[in-house]
Amino acid sequence: MADTSENSPEDGTDCNGAEPMGRFEIPELPSGRTLRFILLSTWDDPHFIGLNTIEVFAANGQRPEIERVETNAKESFGPLESLMYEHGRWPCTDPQRMWTARCDGMTEPVYIIITLKEDECIAMIRVWNYDQSRVYALRGVRDLRIELDGQPIFQGEISCAFTSNSDVHPMGDTILFTTDEAILEKIAENDVCLVDDEVVTSSLDLFAIDPDTRVTNSPSTTSLTSAIVHRPSTGDRKKLRSASRGAPEERVTGAIAEMSVERPSVAPVVDVERDVSELPSVKVLHMELTENWGSPDCIGLTGLQFLGPKGVMLDATGCQITASAASETAQRLLNGRNLTRNRDDMWLISFAPNGPPPRITVTFPEPVPLIGICVWNYNASPEMSYAGVRSAQLYVNGKPIMGSILLRKAPGYVYFDFVQDIAFNKCILFRPLSRPNTRSINGFIYQLQLLSTWGDEFYIGLNGIEFYDHQDQLIKVHPQNLAAFPESVNILPTVNGDPRTSENLIDGVNDTASASHMWLTPVLPNRYARIFVIFDLPTYVSQIRIYNYRKTPERGVRHITISVDDLIVFSGEVPPSSQEKTALLAVSLRE
Template sequence: MEVQGDILDEFLQQQRSGRQGAQPTPCREQPEARAGPDNCRDSGDPSDFRIPVLPYGRHLVIDIKSTWGDRHYVGLNGIEIFSSKGEPVQIASIQADPPDINILPAYGKDPRVVGNLIDGVNRTQDDMHVWLAPFTPGKSHSVSIDFSHPCHVALIRIWNYNKSRIHSFRGVRDVEILLDAQCIFHGEIAKASGTLTGAPEHFGDTILFTTDDDILEAIFRSDETFDVDTGGPCSLPCEEPLRRPSTADGDSEERPYTQAGLWAQVPEVELPCSAPVSEVTTPEPGVYHGICLQLNFTASWGDLHYLGLTGLEVVGKDGQALPISLHQISACPRDLNDLPEYTDDSRTLDKTGTWRRAPPHPFLAPCFL
């Protein structure tokens, strides 16, 4: 079945607009059901693949092929499945391979286990309601679900990993979904936003296996997702501040440690009022003259512990980069070696000499809030 856009979103939009008397018009007529191959990779040209209409079965496998960029971990927030009756499918068991990060030597009681995917708490950043497992490129990664009874599947909603904007890159990207060994979907799952506000499409993807109006209306009546107020952020309980995690060197393939627990709430920092700055007039608009350039960093892109740069370049009025020597640069804190647990980390201030310096040559320093 090939559908342009999301027919369920269109249907729900009309429901919310009060058009109770009118039925939504599908994007196109419902095609005939086509039996999918036993394996998604046997389908040849991906453009020839058609999502089957109301596939029937009992054993569902989500085969994860890639993440949104994280090389070490893969995770999900939740999975919802609705039958052709418009009701949530009753799940008998759920397993994952690898099961979770507790198979790694450094873990043992991490709460991010696969059972969290079906606990009904999906719009969250709480580690008690998500799943996280080690990811190794080229290896098998999958989630397997057994239904209590065979049924026709009408909708699958995948809530991607949503811990934060940074950690959302651990979410699944390319997947293949099989029902009783028959391929029913292969494609890309949207990355989660890393926030707690927004519509469901900001947290993953909804896969439809029907455009039947009666089934969609039945799903709408039993779908609790749209009962959640998406207008404001959910309040998270206070937790003790997390200890600063260790950071893996960029040259190493070592899997970095990931710590479970809620993000520490960051208090709003009130900067002291500074004296009014007199307007600066320059001989040429946009060109300033001086001897000391100071950059004050007030926030990172979400990391509570570290702040870094790949390089820094200052361009003169002729468009050429100004020469900068190491003795002309200082930073506070200077780099990671200011911390007691670091002594010879290579991500030092001299790596900021130019933006054109290719990774892995970044500068990294501890961040104090």
């Protein structure tokens, strides 16, 4: 998942000393002669940074001729020229045929300059990351900036490489600078990933799935815009294709890891109809953090916002926020940058379970009526999400509000808005029911990972999903409880207004042949599609029913994994639909 925040090491730091930088639009067919690849950080190696191969394609579909390749690295290993793709040589795991350099002690980031023989219009760049082994793959580049004649044309995150120990071929990250189909066809004629060495996996070993493995039958590329290469039009797209086409960044963010499906800021748990006179007038709000999600020594949050009458977000300008520790960084909680994995936008302090609980204090300029608060838990990574707050005690003007409340763990990524709304009159008390009373699964976030299709390489879809509670009653899933990644085929630059959106998954019309009641999304290289059902309070589910895609059965889901709050509870195969019948998989979550 590409992250468009970029790192820039400070003087004297290692290559992972990072500073975020702003966003920009990927240009359409930038022209120039000198490419500079600035290697800003690694995946986890403090001393070395490296790459396997770089491929460049011009607007004529050919690889431009290279005049020279240079670097500012003081100490490097492997020939620098080996970075450039050679016909017949697939990027390998031989360290003698890759390039790596020492990055610790550098006063500026390591960079590589590729000078072309003449000016070219750049249509595509593919970067193959360092791939010697699973351990040394951490030397690979994580944050990368590319400049053409001094102008930035890309900034973002490069995937950590798969290795020879994987069941799939090594993969490269593809960056497109055009959506012109004629140019993409020319590139496809010369692209080793699409012609000579295309790898198509026909089956999937569910016991050997890497947590972030690509979807079966996907091309070996990773950027979102690359998903349109050789992608056929769907039946509904032919009549809905937009006549206009802008630069790739106008429709596609280019940052998969940070792409999110926005949910309304007010979930059903918040009572927005209360009379203003009934609301507490808050001058000082205290939040006492009593427990985290399991991290042994730290606790933190990403952001806070405040809900006024009728669920309106209040402006936090003028609010003073302090904390019992690290008060100087507590202001980050009110900076509004909540959908992020950037720890510089979060607040984190040391935490001892047996010590005094940390406290956050928000003082409003004037007393304001509040119905609740919005909380974004700590979200720096899936591992660090366990430093997020699990239970907290709220105080309004010094008086406690009921008992300790239960906060949802953040996912560690930004595939959806992970905000949790806490209403003062409906606090989620920290005393969940015991599982033996229900004999069903209990959790906040239910995730369906769609790992492969029944044969289609480009699209995957479902007719619908249903969730049943511990009394076998249908749970009403609202649009704000649902998120899909990718949201639908409408994320593609060439698609606009396709009716097969994610909300169709919960419209209740599941046994149907009508495309307007189905969901379809592109198969992204290096990624599998995901569906999230997110609750603001722990919800017991006894059964999940999955209705497979019927319009084109080959696009239906085949292998699926279901997890609840990071715990895998089911892995199996969804039967295929036919043109006449919608296939149904009923997954029991009872003990």
